[in-house]
Structures are given as structure tokens and as C-alpha cells.
Amino acid sequence: ASSLRSQQELRQEFLAATAETRFTAATFALLPPGLAAYMVLMNDDYADLLLNTSTGHNLLIAAGVLQVLGMVVIWRMIQGVGRG
Numbered sequence: 001a002s003s004l005r006s007q008q009e010l011r012q013e014f015l016a017a018t019a020e021t022r023f024t025a026a027t028f029a030l031l032p033p034g035l036a037a038y039m040v041l042m043n044d045d046y047a048d049l050l051l052n053t054s055t056g057h058n059l060l061i062a063a064g065v066l067q068v069l070g071m072v073v074i075w076r077m078i079q080g081v082g083r084g
Contacts (some may be wrong), residue, residue, distance in 0.1 A: 018078070025074040032067055 040047040050056035 021078055025078055029071050
């Protein structure tokens with residue numbers, strides 16, 4: 001009986017850890033685009049600078065590439081949770 005309880009406790013801890021990781025991943029994936037949208041909506045000059053200059057285009061491309069790279073890394077971390 002104690003062995004079964006121990007297994008159930010470990011399973012619950014594992015599920016809590018994976019849920020935490022998924023929540024963190026979702027937060028890290030959604031927060032940067034959300035902040036970018038907020039900044040663009042609140043400051044028209046910022047949006048003009050990003051959307052109408054070559055430097056702004058380069059910054060947007062770099063931000064997009066880094067965002068996708070970060071999401072891939074986090075996704076790989078989630079996939080690896082619980083594997084030896």
C-alpha cells in the first residue's frame with residue numbers, strides 16, 4: 001500500500017512539474033508579442049519607426065527569428081520533461 005501511495009505521489013509531482021513548465025512556456029511565448037503590440041498601440045512614433053525604416057524592418061525580423069527560436073527551445077524542453 002505504501003508503495004502505491006509513493007508512486008501516486010511521484011505521479012502527482014510529475015504532473016505538477018509538467019503543468020508548471022507548460023504554463024511558463026505559454027507565458028514566455030505570449031508575453032513578447034503582447035508587449036510589442038501594447039508598445040505599438042500606445043506609441044505611434046514607435047510603430048512608425050519600426051514599420052517605415054529599414055532598421056525597423058531588420059529589428060522586426062531579428063525579433064521574429066529570436067521569438068521562434070525561443071519557442072522551439074522551450075518546446076524541446078517541454079518534450080524532454082520526464083525523460084531520463
